[in-house]
């Protein structure tokens with residue numbers, strides 16, 4: 001059936017004109033290439049001009065495109081392997097629930113095993129850092145083409161399959177936000193697959209390749225490089241271990257799958273989230289044990305809050321009488337669902353964001369204080385989470401009305417206690 005226009009939602013990124021979707025579609029790839037170029041330049045100035053503008057011959061490489069297809073094929077094959085659990089997503093508009101395989105951690109381990117065997121057999125993993133520019137260019141091309149295919153696919157999707165936010169009727173805005181909520185072919189759910197597999201695992205793979213190249217260059221990887229690799233591997237391992245929790249995030253339940261998420265998942269995450277390791281390869285930092293221990297402590301505190309808060313909410317949402325959460329104070333809402341007002345969710349309204357931000361700081365600190373560049377992730381992530389918090393707040397107010405206002409009165413701070 002042809003899609004009829006579903007309910008119109010307010011535009012979430014300021015409409016199709018600058019600083020809206022069209023501008024972001026240029027700005028996001030431009031920022032990614034800027035970061036890639038600046039990280040390898042001597043001065044490494046985040047706010048300065050890029051050291052040079054690369055020609056097409058430096059960006060375009062059929063080998064890089066082939067590598068991407070091989071990587072996507074490998075991850076899709078691992079996704080389609082039998083899973084120990086198949087989870088059900090949230091209820092959709094038509095009252096149905098989609099099924100999702102829970103085998104992301106297995107995919108991470110199998111990827112590591114396959115790559116380990118590959119390296120033993122002579123796979124030149126340390127050649128990857130040299131290919132970052134063409135790989136990022138290939139990812140950008142794939143993101144544009146894939147988003148276009150998804151936009152076309154959404155034209156033949158039933159109205160009930162459309163996302164609330166990507167259905168404005170403006171083609172540029174809808175291409176950016178994504179029209180269809182959960183585009184999939186049979187069991188292969190594109191958004192769920194892209195959010196957790198090729199980009200996230202690609203990110204730690206790029207980090208590892210940078211570590212190996214540093215070892216080749218300087219005899220052994222630096223302590224700073226070990227810390228960045230370890231912290232970010234923990235983050236990605238955690239995301240895949242608790243994979244099922246992603247099914248309740250707004251990306252899966254509310255946002256369409258358009259250029260923003262496709263580019264975010266496939267290009268932005270692997271190539272900009274690995275910025276600290278890229279910086280360290282070209283700008284080695286001396287890091288003493290006392291400072292390294294302090295940074296590990298900061299990461300551990302951040303992880304403790306992040307995991308504690310996310311697990312507490314997930315446990316509560318699955319079963320409010322679970323003994324681990326049964327003693328927490330709650331507010332009842334008209335929907336029949338309850339809101340936690342003590343424990344982590346009584347400290348601030350988004351304790352998980354706070355933990356995530358503390359970890360972001362710990363990922364930058366090993367890079368020293370001489371440059372702003374390695375702190376880019378912290379700055380971008382603060383902006384992303386402030387914006388995300390505002391969107392979630394709007395959605396919760398709509399869902400829970402007065403009960404949400406009562407929660408805001410009981411827990412007045414959003415992310416940082418007594419500050420914000």
Ligand SMILES: NC(=O)C1=CN([C@@H]2O[C@H](COP(=O)(O)OP(=O)(O)OC[C@H]3O[C@@H](n4cnc5c(N)ncnc54)[C@H](OP(=O)(O)O)[C@@H]3O)[C@@H](O)[C@H]2O)C=CC1
Nearest residue numbers: 249250310313317338339340341345352353356388392396
């Ligand atoms: N590294 C990265 O680039 C990014 C990381 N993240 C991380 O992803 C994780 C998920 O974040 P996100 O999807 O934004 O949202 P959350 O996991 O914070 O979920 C928000 C939802 O939780 C429920 N909720 C809110 N308050 C309460 C309460 N007091 N008691 C019970 N339930 C409550 C509401 O949904 P309901 O009531 O319907 O259950 C609300 O919509 C976070 O840890 C975040 O830091 C996010 C974006 C990018």
Ligand SMILES: CC(C)=CCC[C@@H](C)[C@H]1CC=C2C3=C(CC[C@@]21C)[C@@]1(C)CC[C@H](O)C(C)(C)[C@@H]1CC3
Nearest residue numbers: 028195238239246249251260261263264265268269
């Ligand atoms: C600037 C730009 C292109 C924005 C797109 C935003 C995306 C990069 C992020 C939106 C939500 C994300 C999440 C994660 C990664 C970044 C994106 C895709 C996430 C998979 C990271 C790991 C976490 O543990 C998580 C699973 C909770 C998280 C989910 C949201």
